[in-house]
Structures are given as C-alpha cells and as structure tokens.
Amino acid sequence: MRNTVKxxxxxxxxFHWLLGIAIIGMIAYGxxxxxxxxxxxxxxxxxxxxxxxxxxxxxxxxxxxxxGVNPTPALPDxxxxxxxxxxxxxxxxxxxxxxxxxxxxWAMSGARPPAQNYASFFxxxxxxxxxxxxxxxxxxxxxxxxxxxxxxxxxxxLHVGAAAWHHFIRRDHIAMRMVRGEAN
Numbered sequence: 352m353r354n355t356v357k358x359x360x361x362x363x364x365x366f367h368w369l370l371g372i373a374i375i376g377m378i379a380y381g382x383x384x385x386x387x388x389x390x391x392x393x394x395x396x397x398x399x400x401x402x403x404x405x406x407x408x409x410x411x412x413x414x415x416x417x418x419g420v421n422p423t424p425a426l427p428d429x430x431x432x433x434x435x436x437x438x439x440x441x442x443x444x445x446x447x448x449x450x451x452x453x454x455x456x457w458a459m460s461g462a463r464p465p466a467q468n469y470a471s472f473f474x475x476x477x478x479x480x481x482x483x484x485x486x487x488x489x490x491x492x493x494x495x496x497x498x499x500x501x502x503x504x505x506x507x508x509l510h511v512g513a514a515a516w517h518h519f520i521r522r523d524h525i526a527m528r529m530v531r532g533e534a535n
Contacts, residue, residue, distance in 0.1 A: 354421040366414040401469040408453035455496040462489035
C-alpha cells in the first residue's frame with residue numbers, strides 16, 4: 352500500500368488514476384456544460400460539477416498528505432539534472448494548478464446569488480463557503496477558473512507526453528511504476 356524508494360504504492364497509484372480520470376472528466380464536463388444552450392436544467396449540471404469539484408479538492412489534499420508521509424520513488428540514476436528539475440516542477444505545477452482550479456470553483460460557488468446554491472453537496476449537507484454573493488467577483492472567479500482549467504489540461508498533456516516518452520523512447524519503466532507499481 353505504501354510507496355518505496357523504487358515504486359509507487361497501491362494507494363498512491365489509486366489516487367493518481369482516480370484523480371486523473373476525475374480531473375479530465377471535470378474539464379470535459381465543464382467545457383460541455385459551458386457550451387450547450389441555456390436550458391432550464393442548467394443549474395443541475397453546474398451543481399453536479401461543483402459537487403465533484405469539492406470531491407476532487409478533498410482527494411487532492413488527502414493525496415498530498417499521503418505523498419508527504421511516504422517516500423517518493425527515485426528517478427533512474429542516469430536522469431540528467433535538467434530532467435529531474437523539469438519533472439519536479441511539472442509535478443508541483445500539476446498539484447498547485449489542480450488546487451487553484453478547485454479553489455477558484457469553490458470561490459465562484461460562494462459568490463453566486465443565494466438562489467443558485469452550489470453549496471449543497473448532493474443534497475446531503477452544505478459545504479461552507481468562504482466568499483459572499485457578488486456578481487462581479489463571481490465572473491472574475493469564473494474567468495480564472497476556466498483559464499486555469501485550460502492550463503491544467505496543458506499540464507496533463509505534457510504529463511502524458513512525458514510518460515509516453517519514458518515508456519516508448521527511454522524504455523526506463525518509469526511509467527509502469529504508476530501502472531503496475533513496479534520499476535522493472
């Protein structure tokens with residue numbers, strides 16, 4: 352379950368794939384949601400997007416805590432320093448931008464008028480909001496939420512490209528550590 356200095360543990364791999372699928376799904380769903388004509392049930396779709404966004408935020412925080420208390424598997428010894436730096440920076444950016452997109456969505460949720468209550472989590476309870484209703488702020492949060500969702504998508508494309516490069520070009524089994532949990 353735990354990571355080692357050579358491999359990702361099963362919990363880290365589960366977080367990776369669950370969040371990866373959820374984030375890509377949320378970006379696609381958000382794009383679709385913002386590009387279909389205005390309809391009476393638009394609130395429903397936005398509410399589902401907000402609810403899943405809260406889950407993504409919570410899972411990302413839990414994943415970061417788990418990563419903090421576990422070793423991070425090392426890159427191969429022959430990895431040049433510049434590649435180590437890029438790998439580290441890209442992972443930090445993936446986490447930061449994921450958190451930023453989710454927090455901007457949460458801020459936008461609280462800035463909406465009370466009639467559009469996105470604080471209700473699947474109707475079970477209300478998620479505390481840290482912003483107040485404000486139409487100007489809502490639009491600013493929404494613009495930044497969308498912009499950084501596209502930044503996140505670009506980072507994901509780079510991440511997948513790097514994994515493909517490791518798997519098909521370098522053949523160093525880096526990508527397989529996140530698939531099967533084994534370096535060799």
